[in-house]
Amino acid sequence: MASRRGRVAGIVAAVVAVPVLAYAVPAIALAGDVPRGTRVDGVDIGGLPVADARAKLERGLSQRAARPLALSVAGKTVRLAPSDLGLTFDTQATVEAALNGASTPSAIARSLFGGTRDLRPQVAVDERRLTAKLADLARRVDAKPREGSIRYRGLEPQVILPKPGRALDRAGAAGAVREAYLNDRGSVALKVRTSPPAGSASEVKRVADALARTAVAAPLTLVNGSKKAELPTAGLATGLRFVADGQGRMTPLFDARGVLAGLDDKLVAAGQRPKDASFKIVNGKPQVTSARVGRGIDAKALNKAVSAALAAGQRSVRVPVTETQPRVSTAQAKKLGIKEKVSSFTTRHPCCAPRVTNIHRIADIVDGYVVRPGETFSLNGIVGKRDKARGFVEAPMILNNRFVNDVGGGVSQFATTMFNAVFFGGFEDVQHMAHQYYISRYPAGRESTVSFPQPDFRWRNDSPYGVLIKASYTSTSITVQFWSTKRFDIDSQSSARYDVKPITTLTESGPECIAMGGAEGFTIDVWRIFKQDGKVQRKQKFRTVYAAEPRLTCK
Structure with missing residues (x-):
C-alpha cells in the first residue's frame, strides 16, 4: 500500500514540474x-x-x-x-x-x-x-x-455695449x-x-435713449453764493459719461477737468482766487512776481455734485469751494531757469474787426502763463469755451466748409502765432491742425486752427526749464514770445506747393451766407531744422494739405 502511495505522489510531482519548468526556463532566459x-x-x-x-x-x-x-x-x-x-x-x-x-x-x-x-x-x-x-x-x-458705458459725440449719446x-x-x-x-x-x-x-445691453440702450439725452438737453447752472455760471450743454457732454454701478444699473459720472477753465473767474471773486507766480520783463530781464494762496473750485467735489444732480434730474448745482494752492509757487518760479527770450512770432490782421476783440481777449488770458518742465500746454484747457460773459464776441470762423459767425471766431490767429513760437522755440508739437483752407496772412504749412472742445492746440515743454508765455498786441498785430533757457537755433525750410487744386465758383442765398473769396488748394512740406553751435542735430517734417476754398457769392 505504501509503495502504491509513493508512485502516485511521484506522478503528481512530475505533472506539476512540467509547466513550472516550461515557465521558469524561458523566464530565466529572457x-x-x-x-x-x-x-x-x-x-x-x-x-x-x-x-x-x-x-x-x-x-x-x-x-x-x-x-x-x-x-x-x-x-x-x-x-x-x-x-x-x-x-x-x-x-x-x-x-x-x-x-x-x-x-x-x-x-x-x-x-x-x-x-x-x-x-x-x-x-x-x-x-x-x-x-x-x-x-x-x-x-x-x-x-x-x-x-456697458455711454459717452457723447457732440450731444449725441454713443453706446458701448457690455461684453x-x-x-x-x-x-x-x-x-x-x-x-x-x-x-x-x-x-x-x-x-x-x-x-x-x-449689466445688460438692454439697460445701456434704455439709459442712452432716456436719461443720457435728458442730461445734456439744457445747460446746468452752477451757484456759489450770489455768483452764478452756466455750464453749457457742450461742456456737460465733454465731461459726462454713464457707467455701470456693478449692480446692473447705469449712473452718470462727470469729470470737470475739461470745463474748469474760466469757471473760477465767474464763480470766485478776483481777490479771493489763488495767483500763480509769474514774471515781468524789466530792462529785458525776467523778474519773478510772487504767488498767492486763495480759494478755488474743488474739482473732485464738483464732479460728485454734478453727477448726483444729473442722476436726480436737477439742473442746478451748488459749487464746492476750497482753499487752493497756486499752480506755480514763488520758490518754484525762481528755479525754473527762465532767463532769456528763446522765440517770438508776430502775425498781422486788419484793424478793428470783431475777430480782433477775440484775439486780444485770448491774449490777455494766456499772457504771463508759466509752463513747467514736462508739462503739456492745452489752449482749450487754459482758456476754456469762448463765451460772451468773458468778453468774447461773434466773428466769422470756418465750419462745415463755410464761414459762419460764432462767439470766439478769429482766435485761430492766436493759435497760429503761438504755434510758430513753439516751432522756433524748439518745443514738442503735440496736437495742431491746419485750417481747411489756406489763409494768406499765415505762413503756409506753419499754422493752426482751434475750436472748442476740438480741435485743440497742444504743445509740450520738453526742456528742463520753465517757459514763460508773453502775449502782446496792437490794433493790427498779435505777438507771442517764449522766455526760458535757449537750447536750439531753429531754421525753417519749405517745399514748393504741389497737388494744386483749382477754385470752384458757387452761389448761395440766405441771411447767414458769408461770401468767400476763393483760394487754390495745395499740399506743402515744411521742415523744422534743429541746430546747436551751427551744426544740424535733427530735422522734423510737417506735411499740410489744404482744400480749395470756393469762390462763394451770396445773393
Whole structure:
C-alpha cells in the first residue's frame, strides 16, 4: 500500500514540474530583456536589452518629441517647443513600464508564441515650467468682462455695449497639453471659461435713449453764493459719461477737468482766487512776481455734485469751494531757469474787426502763463469755451466748409502765432491742425486752427526749464514770445506747393451766407531744422494739405 502511495505522489510531482519548468526556463532566459512583441508608439523594442531599447526609442521618437505644439485658444494660435512647456520624453520610464510584468505568464507566452503589446510613451513634466507658460498664455487671452458705458459725440449719446469676459481653463489646458504631447496631435484646442458682465445691453440702450439725452438737453447752472455760471450743454457732454454701478444699473459720472477753465473767474471773486507766480520783463530781464494762496473750485467735489444732480434730474448745482494752492509757487518760479527770450512770432490782421476783440481777449488770458518742465500746454484747457460773459464776441470762423459767425471766431490767429513760437522755440508739437483752407496772412504749412472742445492746440515743454508765455498786441498785430533757457537755433525750410487744386465758383442765398473769396488748394512740406553751435542735430517734417476754398457769392 505504501509503495502504491509513493508512485502516485511521484506522478503528481512530475505533472506539476512540467509547466513550472516550461515557465521558469524561458523566464530565466529572457530576464533583463524587453518582452517580445512590445511596441511604443509604433517603435518595436521587443526582445532588446534595456540599453538597446532606450537607444532605439530615442532614435525613433526624438524628432516627434521635439516637435512644437500649436496651442489654439480664443482665436489665437501659439507654437511652443515642448521644452518651453516643461515636457520631455522619458525613455527610462518608458522602458521600465515595458519591463513591468515582463515575467508574467502572458508576457512569457507572447515571447514564446507571438503577439503584441502597445505602450504609450512616458512623459516627464516640469510642473512649474508648464504652469508658468500657461500663465503667460492666459495673460494674453484672459479679459475681464466689459461693462456697458455711454459717452457723447457732440450731444449725441454713443453706446458701448457690455461684453462677457473670458479666462483660460488652466487646469484643463495642462491636461490637454500633456495628452497631446507625443500623440500625433499637431495642435491643441484649449478651452476658456466665460464670465458675464453685471449689466445688460438692454439697460445701456434704455439709459442712452432716456436719461443720457435728458442730461445734456439744457445747460446746468452752477451757484456759489450770489455768483452764478452756466455750464453749457457742450461742456456737460465733454465731461459726462454713464457707467455701470456693478449692480446692473447705469449712473452718470462727470469729470470737470475739461470745463474748469474760466469757471473760477465767474464763480470766485478776483481777490479771493489763488495767483500763480509769474514774471515781468524789466530792462529785458525776467523778474519773478510772487504767488498767492486763495480759494478755488474743488474739482473732485464738483464732479460728485454734478453727477448726483444729473442722476436726480436737477439742473442746478451748488459749487464746492476750497482753499487752493497756486499752480506755480514763488520758490518754484525762481528755479525754473527762465532767463532769456528763446522765440517770438508776430502775425498781422486788419484793424478793428470783431475777430480782433477775440484775439486780444485770448491774449490777455494766456499772457504771463508759466509752463513747467514736462508739462503739456492745452489752449482749450487754459482758456476754456469762448463765451460772451468773458468778453468774447461773434466773428466769422470756418465750419462745415463755410464761414459762419460764432462767439470766439478769429482766435485761430492766436493759435497760429503761438504755434510758430513753439516751432522756433524748439518745443514738442503735440496736437495742431491746419485750417481747411489756406489763409494768406499765415505762413503756409506753419499754422493752426482751434475750436472748442476740438480741435485743440497742444504743445509740450520738453526742456528742463520753465517757459514763460508773453502775449502782446496792437490794433493790427498779435505777438507771442517764449522766455526760458535757449537750447536750439531753429531754421525753417519749405517745399514748393504741389497737388494744386483749382477754385470752384458757387452761389448761395440766405441771411447767414458769408461770401468767400476763393483760394487754390495745395499740399506743402515744411521742415523744422534743429541746430546747436551751427551744426544740424535733427530735422522734423510737417506735411499740410489744404482744400480749395470756393469762390462763394451770396445773393
